[in-house]
Amino acid sequence: MFIPPMLPVEHPHPFDDERYIFEPLIDGHRLxxxxxxxxxxxxxxxxxxxTDQYPELHPVPVLDNSDIVLDGEACCIDPVTGKIDRDAALDRCKLTKPLSIxxxxxxNPAHYIVFDILRYRGRDVRSLALSERKKLLGEVLEANRSISPAVGxxxxxVALFEALRSNGLGGVVAKRKTSEYVxxxxxxxxxxxxxYDYTVVQIxxxxxxxxxxxxxHRDRIAGVLEHGIPSAHQNAFLGVSxxxxxxxxxDFVYVDPAIHxxxxxxxxxxxxxxxxxxxVDFVV
Incomplete structure (x- = not known):
């Protein structure tokens, strides 16, 4: 059974609040x-x-093997750096040949970090408060080498955000304890x-x-920029391009990279x- 996932709203800065549970922002593949x-x-x-792309996630450590629907993030850990390799997780879902999978x-096995439970034993639990769903998740899901509950x-x-930043991780997700799953x-x-990192690039x-x-960036192609550009800035660039x-x-018209x-x-x-x-803005 597929249930569309709940999506967060972006917030500009970390904060402390007793009404919230704070979890690491896992840079992987939402499943x-x-x-x-x-x-x-x-x-x-x-x-x-x-389903076929992640065979190592099929043994689900639910105590009674009951019917269940979980929400989480699949990620791969770089064996050299010990950090999450987002590209590896996304590459996995593109594989089609059984031998390659x-x-x-x-x-490079995936690990599924579970942060919510949506159904259990035929019961829809999305209307429960997050704190109650977390309690239920802790009661029914054990950890194994491939699946574990999220730590919050x-x-x-603020302290969690700074700790994750010092380890090169991607931020935090703040969730109201009373929130239903929408x-x-x-x-x-x-x-x-x-x-976020901030970088000056050449167009x-x-x-x-x-x-x-x-x-x-540094005379190497760094990608395509298409988000957050006001129409006035688009028109200004078009006028000089x-x-x-x-x-x-x-596919492209190439220009002298004089605009930053x-x-x-x-x-x-x-x-x-x-x-x-x-x-963010043009650099003069």
Missing amino acids: ILAMEKGVVRLFTRHGRDI REASVR VEYSG GGAKDPSWLIVPD AGYRKHRFGWLVK RKLATHEDR ARVRHRKWTRDGLLRKPEF
Whole structure:
């Protein structure tokens, strides 16, 4: 059974509040796990069935093997750095050949961090307060090598944010203890506080068929910037880009990278690209 996941609203800064539970922001692959009569199915946040891509997550450590629906994040741990490798988790869902999937599950196994329970023994528990759902989750789910409940703290959102930042992790999620689970929509009862990096990039081109600026950092392609750019800034760049154009191909018009912009982003990919970049302003 697929249930659309509850989505957080972004918050600008960490905070302390006794009404909230604070959890690490896991930079992985959001999954809904449903088990019925011992059969496990895995769904992306958009409802795509990717059960076959994560065979190591099928043994679910529920004490009585009861029917259950869980919400969590699948992640892979880099064996060298010990940090979460978001790219590895997303790469896993793209594999289709059984042998490749099996090899990946052994070489770089995923771990499913469970932060909510939505159904149990045929009962929909989404209307329970988060604190009650957390208690139920702790009672019915044991940890094994591939699945474990999320760790959270009460009140101390700032301290947790700073501790995660010092370890290069991505921020915190703040959840009201009294919140019900509202699937398929953003709800202010859950707040995401990302730890952004800020970088100055050069605009090296623009897409021909849909909006997006090709950007460089230290003379290397760093991705496509398409979010957070006001229409006035888009028009201002378009007005000067014709004079800066150097050549083009099927997808891009390339320009002299004379215009710089400041962006915020969620760290970097393993390929040296900006992760989820957003425009802040032009740099003069």
